[in-house]
Amino acid sequence: MVVDKSSSRLTIAIQKSGRLSKESIGLLQACGFKFSLHEARLLAHSSNQPVDLLRVRDDDIPGLIMDGVVDLGLVGENVLEEARLERVATNLPSEFERLRALDFGQCRLSIAVPKEDDYNGIADLNSKRIATTYPYLLQSYLQRQGVKASNAVLTGSVEVAPRAGLADAVCDLVSTGATLEANGLVEKDIIFRSQAQLIQRPEPLSAVKQAIVDQLLPRIDGVQMARESKYIMLHAPVSALDKVADLLPGAERPTILPLSHTDKLVAVHMVSTETLFWETMEELKAIGCSSILVLPIEKMMG
Numbered sequence: 081m082v083v084d085k086s087s088s089r090l091t092i093a094i095q096k097s098g099r100l101s102k103e104s105i106g107l108l109q110a111c112g113f114k115f116s117l118h119e120a121r122l123l124a125h126s127s128n129q130p131v132d133l134l135r136v137r138d139d140d141i142p143g144l145i146m147d148g149v150v151d152l153g154l155v156g157e158n159v160l161e162e163a164r165l166e167r168v169a170t171n172l173p174s175e176f177e178r179l180r181a182l183d184f185g186q187c188r189l190s191i192a193v194p195k196e197d198d199y200n201g202i203a204d205l206n207s208k209r210i211a212t213t214y215p216y217l218l219q220s221y222l223q224r225q226g227v228k229a230s231n232a233v234l235t236g237s238v239e240v241a242p243r244a245g246l247a248d249a250v251c252d253l254v255s256t257g258a259t260l261e262a263n264g265l266v267e268k269d270i271i272f273r274s275q276a277q278l279i280q281r282p283e284p285l286s287a288v289k290q291a292i293v294d295q296l297l298p299r300i301d302g303v304q305m306a307r308e309s310k311y312i313m314l315h316a317p318v319s320a321l322d323k324v325a326d327l328l329p330g331a332e333r334p335t336i337l338p339l340s341h342t343d344k345l346v347a348v349h350m351v352s353t354e355t356l357f358w359e360t361m362e363e364l365k366a367i368g369c370s371s372i373l374v375l376p377i378e379k380m381m382g
């Protein structure tokens with residue numbers, strides 16, 4: 081076991097510029113780290129913690145973690161699992177520790193075919209060519225399905241491959257489906273679901289770095305919990321309190337406060353982990369509730 085003695089500054093790798101960049105830096109800032117970012121610079125120092133940010137292409141993050149070059153990384157599960165499969169196949173270090181699933185970068189890796197094609201299932205891709213940036217994830221799926229197809233590996237613009245005559249189908253990331261639709265493709269099989277992950281190098285960290293990680297993780301939980309929660313305040317008839325509770329199933333036990341001008345109504349304050357839809361607010365109003373406020377929560381700690 082190699083214990084990290086390198087530097088006392090914790091190094092965190094994040095995507096420099098792309099889909100995960102803004103939310104990665106935003107999450108770390110919400111956890112209390114202050115960074116001064118210069119667009120051109122690879123390394124950013126935190127001014128209030130012994131932490132450095134390394135800003136790289138997302139494809140480099142799994143390797144930097146698995147080779148023990150950086151301490152923490154924020155990366156999509158798709159890129160992580162592709163790198164792990166490739167490293168296993170090529171006998172390179174492939175160990176890492178998963179610390180948290182993060183609440184951004186949700187997407188799926190799917191097989192899609194031209195909309196005019198008659199497609200009746202994955203077996204139709206036998207002996208065909210599939211364009212993808214994720215050859216290991218694709219082949220691992222095809223192998224499980226007993227299908228033999230070849231890869232056309234492209235690092236970008238995968239969606240144009242069928243029209244360009246490079247492949248019969250694609251295996252690409254999908255979120256809203258707009259990219260597929262714009263390119264005349266139809267999503268058929270979801271092969272992998274992904275979201276951003278916080279990962280750590282496999283060897284134990286020095287005590288100084290471990291202390292920072294131990295402080296960071298509950299803060300991430302607090303930020304993510306707050307993001308999916310709302311603070312709800314309303315005035316409710318005392319006689320309708322049970323119905324109010326039924327309408328707000330995601331809410332914790334409410335705080336009930338008297339109102340100065342009446343004893344028929346009370347103020348109800350609660351934290352809810354569920355979105356309060358307009359329909360629910362209308363139902364609350366219909367049973368006599370008023371002054372209904374839904375507020376965002378910035379941070380939470382149990």
Ligand SMILES: Nc1ncnc2c1ncn2[C@@H]1O[C@H](COP(=O)(O)OP(=O)(O)OP(=O)(O)O)[C@@H](O)[C@H]1O
Pocket residue numbers: 095096097098099100136137138139155156157158159185186187253254255256274275276
């Ligand atoms: N449409 C999407 N919606 C949500 N998350 C996505 C979407 N597309 C990709 N992602 C996630 O964001 C990650 C980064 O996507 P992006 O398109 O920025 O990567 P990239 O072009 O490979 O960037 P880089 O230049 O860093 O290599 C993906 O690996 C995936 O985990």
Ligand SMILES: O=P(O)(O)OC[C@H]1O[C@H](OP(=O)(O)OP(=O)(O)O)[C@H](O)[C@@H]1O
Pocket residue numbers: 099236237239252253254255256257258259260
């Ligand atoms: O289903 P959709 O909502 O259309 O999203 C899917 C697209 O998003 C990603 O690309 P991105 O827009 O990040 O551009 P890139 O491929 O040039 O990096 C991904 O590679 C798909 O092309």
Ligand SMILES: [Mg+2]
Pocket residue numbers: 137138139
């Ligand atoms: Mg990339």
